[in-house]
Amino acid sequence: MREAHGSILYLDGVSVSFDGFKALNSLSLIIEPGELRTIIGPNGAGKTTMMDVITGKTRPDVGAVLYDGEVDLTKQSEERIAIMGIGRKFQKPTVFENLTVFENLELALAGERRTFAVLFAQLSGTQRDRIAEILATIRLTARAGEKAGTLSHGQKQWLEIGMLLAQDPRLMLLDEPVAGMTDAETEQTAELLVGIAKERSVIVVEHDMEFVRTLASKVTVLHEGSVLAEGSLAHVQADERVIEVYLGR
Amino acid sequence: MSRILAALGVLVALMFAPLAPAHADDAAFAAAVAGLDQKSFPKRAEAVATLGTLGHARTETVLRALADGTLFARKEDRQVVIGRLSGDAYSLSDAATGAPAGSAPSGELAKIIANNQMRGQIQDILGRFLLFSTDAEDRIRAADQVLSNPDASAVAQVRNALKTENEPAVRQRLERALAAALLSGGGTTEERLAAVQTLGNTNEPALRGLIQRTAANDADDAVRAAATSALAAIDRRLVFLDMGQNLVFGLSLGSVLLLAAIGLAITFGVMGVINMAHGEMIMLGAYTTFVVQQAFRAYLPPDLFGLYLVVAVPMAFVVAGAVGVAMERSVIRFLYGRPLETLLATWGISLMLQQAIRSSFGATNREVANPAWMSGAMDFLGLTLTTNRIVIIIFAAAVVLALAAFLRWSAMGLNMRAVTQNRSMAAAMGIPTGRVDALTFGLGSGIAGVAGVALSQVSNVSPSLGQGYIVDSFMVVVFGGVGSLWGTVVGAMSLGIVNKFLEPYSGAVLAKILVLVIIILFIQKRPRGLFALRGRFVE
Amino acid sequence: MGPITRRLIALESKRGWAVLLAVFAFAAVAVPLLNVLLPPDHALHVPTYMVQLLGKFLCYAMLALALDLIWGFAGVLSLGHGAFFALGGYAMGMYMMRQIGERGVYGNADLPDFMVFLNWGELPWYWWGFDSFWFAALMAVAVPGLLAFVFGWLAFRSRITGVYLSIITQAMTYALMLAFFRNEMGFGGNNGLTDFKDILGYSLSADGTKIGLYVATVIALTLAYLVSRFIVGSRLGRILLAVRDAESRVRFIGHSVTGAKLFAFTVSAMIAGVAGALYVPQVGIINPSEFSPAQSIEVAIWAAVGGRGTLFGPILGALSVNGAKSFFTGAAPEVWLFFLGGLFVVVTLFLPKGLVGLASAARRLKRPTLPVTKEEPRNA
Incomplete structure (x- = not known):
């Protein structure tokens, strides 16, 4: 437990099984404040389940999940975890x-969450400015009044990142943020994420090795529900076991 | 009061009457017959009781005449005679001897009238004559009659019967009958004690009442104590029997629920289609049964009538299944993935089906007869089970097993499971998913139709028959766990049993309400039912 | 001018307010005037029975509006809204039952007739207070609201959604129906509550009372509409829509899905309760059949026919379907269920947005086709 102190996210010995299948197998992971971490691994390695556990969607069978060194996330609801x-x-x-693009951002915007309060809530001037700023960042200013359903796939990805920005979280979990994006979009996204990571901790799950290289962060390789290797991209790519898992023998 | 008087009379009569062998003293008999001609009913009843204890060969003739109103007293000499109307006058015979006694017009005769109490008394006595019948069945029935309506006046006859009885089954009953009669009065202390022992294993409410009275009123302390402990043992046993009875009732209600829900376990449980017209598939099955029955009545000899249900089962499957396939192809397939819309559209179809049946068969209940082989009852470990209950339980089990076997081993069943588990993969492997959908839905509907055949035997066949089952069957499937055939079986059975165990305390309607509330609360705890599928891919 | 007032004004566009005002004026002022002022043989005279029928339909419209708030916006299809309606109706029925006093068949001032008939000695505790109109009116809102709150809290908290929720709401109303059929419940069993004499001292058989009840219904419906508008126009309304689209996503941005649904469900049940309370004095009877699951499903089709998620669509839907029902059950009763059943199928298959959607689709079709028709002769 000594390492938990000072970390933003601390997972120790987390296991989850579905009908006998072990999705996570004694997974341990520590994320420092302000850190950008990339997680890679083949299909079924447990990446999505790990995010489900952190955000409260799935409860682990055993193991500790601590936020900010002290909050036990396994006891919190999804809403509470988001608000934290x-x-x-x-x-x-x-x-x-x-909902329109603007309204999507409005709902995500940090602030009032109580049911009766949101019935009467109004956007303040600063909040409107903040939304405008995010719209500019995600390049959707021109489409602010349109229904989000009309956006292209890449634009929806960006809107979702925008919603994350509006939430102003201390820890962001991104599951394949550039899936389905064009090369140019991917590049812009990488730029954006590196910028974001300066102010907060980010965990990115990604398949696209080119994109992972651009992020230039510490990489964790998951396999069969636990950590296989950890280190710089070059370091893990040289690891025998990683090569075996990815190439198969 | 009059009953007690009659009993006292009998006691008195017993003291004076010699405990007669098969042929009683003619004089005593004649005196008793003369005793019938008295003003007061209690005294007449006394005479009847005396006749009953004498066991004379002519007792039956005299008592029958009294019961039929052909027993008279001749006004001029108060001779008791039996009259038979011939022309304007009665031809008479002496009641005591049977000798002819001339004839007389009705004006010269006074009818000896029996009141209801006496009629009952006469029936008991006449019934006891069967104790000496040559037919063992008759003797058993006579012994049972004494047993269910014990009376001290029967002691002598039962004793007599025991002397000659060789059949063990009859003897056993006669001994119990004697014990009951002795306990009702007339037995010595030892006899009463022995009687309590003999009857201690009874389940009959009448005998339990007798023992209870003995426990409270008997003159002897030891008899009272023995009766008290025997009563406690009886009550303990009755509690178990009661539970057994509830269990059987519960299983039979559970089978009805299971039959109603099993088709839904396919359409809702396996396919995820909310078919609100499910009840109407049951209703169509019931009406098919009705039509088949009418056809049997009209075109086939009556001794084949009992077989109509056997023909109705496949017919109902085909009719309801065909309607199901038509529904799936014309409406439901356009609504996959939109469950709430499916719910509304199928509800609309259910309204139309109801109205179609109402327009063609009328709004009133149709009579569907239970075939002879389904009526009757049997005894099992002290429980009385009606045959139609057992048939329904067996039928439900057969339907479930057949369905499970079909899904498990047939090629079609394999296709169905493949399509429901991974539609696109199944399609890629060349399974015609559209046709499988239609047939799966048809299977679920056909099973509902088959259920309708069974339910036509236990509920009213009317256009709204299906409406009565829709909430129940959805509850069963949701409670058991969607997608699990065994969940549906366990769900139906447990709901049936819980319902029947609540009923004695709360009444039928309140029991049903309570079960609904229990399910609603249960679903809060386990939203996916008893046998839930769990995992990442269940959403 | 406070922010709330400004939001109230902003509920509708200028044109919206004008239409609303016009409809309101027609329904609440013109219809009664056409009844009272014109002689019965005049072509524009609205007979009293028609006013009463319209009042009944408007109660249904209010029920459909209530359902739309929870189904059209939060995506929760309740098949138990008939229960909230009936509970509101029973509350008002109990008040009117107490008003009968000594004028009942048994002339018993302390007990309603059916209790005298059942040999009950005294009024059960849950009838206390129903001598007062305002208490009954409060109960007509509070009882459905409380039931919805408790039921909804249990259901939404354990994430019962979609058809599961529909099925258990149906079970709820079914259980209530069975319960109210029991004489021992003390609500008149099979026969329910009826033979009412007057309300607030006005005789129910008087024309004036009937018109008054009708106008009250128009006002209540308008208020319910505005309250619903306010809710769906608020940020909470947008959360409800978001819940309909992607429920779990709402949780991950930190909003309480349970809270939002529970709020809408409870308000919706309260509106349904008010509708029931206005309905009973206009039809003169309330009995357990109002709880039957079939009644509640029918409400869903009113909303769907009109166009759910629009608030005024369900009002239109309730009026038109019930108008058709009155017509058919008079002219050709055996056709009615075919028609209603067919309506369920046609609307779900072909008109997912209802009449309102049909109207706007027609408008969209009209515009772009104009230039095309101009060009056609050139091509031909």
Whole structure:
């Protein structure tokens, strides 16, 4: 438990099984404040399940999940975890299709969360400015008034990142943020994420090795629900076991 | 009061009457017959009781005449005679001897009237004559009659019967009957004690009442104590029997629920289609049964009638299944992935089906007869089980097993499981998913139709028959766990049993309400039911 | 001008307010005037029975509006809204039952007739207070609201969604129906509550009372509409829409899905309760059949026919379907269920957005086709 102190996220010995299948097998992971961490691994390595555990969607069978060195995330609801400052972007972009781009950001914006309060809530001037700023960042200013359902796939990805920004989380979890993006979009996204990571901790799950290289962060390789290797991209790429898992023998 | 008087009369009569062998003293008999001609009913009843204890050969003739209203007293000499109307006058015979006694017009005769109490008394006595019948069945029935309506007046006859009885089954009953009669009065202390022992294993409410009275009123302390402990043992046993009875009732209700829900376990559980017209598939099955029954009545000899249900089962499957396939192809397939819309559209179809049946068969209940082989009852470890209950339980089990076997081993069943587990993969492997969908839905509907055949035997066949089952069957499937055939079986059975165990305390309606509330609360705890699928891919 | 007032004004566009005001004026002022002022043989005279029928339909419209708030916006299809309606109705029925006093068949001032008939000695505790109109009116809102709150809290908290929720709401109303059928419940069993004499001292058989009840219904419906508008126009309304689209995503941005649904469900049940309370004095009876699952499903089709998620669509839907029902059950009763059943199928298959969607689709079609028709002669 000594390492938990001072970390933003601390996973120790986390296991999850579904009907006998071990999705996570005694997984341990530590993320420092302000760190950008990339997680790679073949299909079924447990990447999505790990995010589910951190955000409260799935409860682990055993193991500790601590946020900010002290909050036990396994006891919190999804809403509480989000309010405490953990944001998540899904693999498949999920935006609210029947709301406008602006409204999507409005709902995500940090602030009032109580049911009766949101009934009467109004956007303040600073909040409007903040939304405008995010719209500019994600290049959707021109489409602010349109339904999110009309956006292209890449734009939806960006809107989702924008929603994450609006939430202003201390820890961001990004599940394949550049899936389905063009090369140019991918490059812009990488730039954006590196910028974001300066102010907060980010965990990126990615398949695209080119993109991982651009992020230039510490890399963790997951395999069969536990950590296989950890270090710089060059370091893990040289690891025998990683090569075996990826290439198969 | 009059009963007690009659009993006292009998006691008195017993003291004076010699405990007669098969042929009683003619004089005593004649005196008793003369005793019938008295003003007061209690005294007449006394005379009847005396006749009963004498066991004379002519007792039956006299008592029958009294019961039929052909027993008279001739006004001029108060001779008791039996009259038979011939022309304007009665031809008479002496009641005590049977000798002819001339004839007389009705004006010269006074009818000896029996009141209801006496009629009952006469029936008991006449019934006891069967104790000496040559037919063992008759003797058993006579002994049972004494046993269910014990009376001290029967002691002598039962004793007599025991002397000659050789059949063990009859003897056993006669001994119990004697014990009951002795306990009702007339037995010595030892006899009463022995009687309590003999009857201690009873389940009959009448005998339990007798022992209870003995426990409270008997003159002897030892008899009272023995009766008290026997009563406790009986009550303990009755509690178990009661539970057994509830269990059987529960299983039979559970089978009805299971039959109603099993088709839904396919359409909702396996395919995920909310078919609100499911109840109407049951209703169609019931109406098919009705039509088949009418056809049997009209075109086939009556001794084949009992077989109509056997023909109705496949017919109902085909009719309901065909309607199901038509529904799937014309409406439901356009709504896959939109469960709430499916719910509304199928509800609309259910309304139309109901109205179609109402327009063609009328709004009133149709009569569907239970075939002879389904009526009757049997005894099992002290429980009375009606045959139709057992048939329904067996039928439900057969349907489930057949369905499970079909899904497990047939090629079609394999296709169905493949399509429901991974549609696109199944399609890629060349399984015609559209046709499998239609047939799966048809299977679920056909099974519902088959259930309708069974349910036509236990509920009213009317256009709204299906409506009564829709909430229940959805509850069963949701409670058991969607997608699990065994969950549906366990769900149906446990709901049936819980319902029947609640009923004695709360009444039928409140039990049903309570079960609904229990399910609603249960679903809060386990939203996916008893046998839930769990995993990352379940959403 | 406070922010809330400004939001109230902003509920509708200028044109929206004008239309709303016009409809309101027609329904609440013109219809009664056409009834009272014009002689019965005048072509524009609205007979009293028609006003009463319209009042009944408007209660249904309010019920459809209530359902739309939870189904059209939060995506929760409740098949138990008939229960909230009926509970509101029973509350008002109990008040009117107490008003009968000594004028019942048994002339018992302390007990309603059915209790005298059942040999009950005294009024059960849950009838206390229903001598007061305002208490009954409060109960007509509070009882459905409380039931919805408790039921919804249990269901939404354990994440029962979609058809599962529909099925258990149906079970809820079914259980209530069975319960109210029991004489021992003390709500008149099979026969329910009826033979009402007056309300707030006005005789229910008087024309004036009937018109008054009708106008009250128009006002209540308008208020319910505005309250619903306010809710769906608020940030909470956008959360409800978001819940409909992607429920778990809402949780991951930190909003309480349970809270939002529970709020909408409870308000919706309260509106349904008010509708029921206005309905009973206009039809003169309330009995357990109002709880039957079939009644509640029918409400869903009113909303769907009109166009869910629009608030005014369900109002239109309730009026038109019930108008058709009145027509068919009079002219050709055996056709009615075919028609209603067919409506369920046609609307779900071909008109997912209902009449409102049809109208706007027609408008969209009209515009772009104009230039095309101009060009056609050139090509031909």
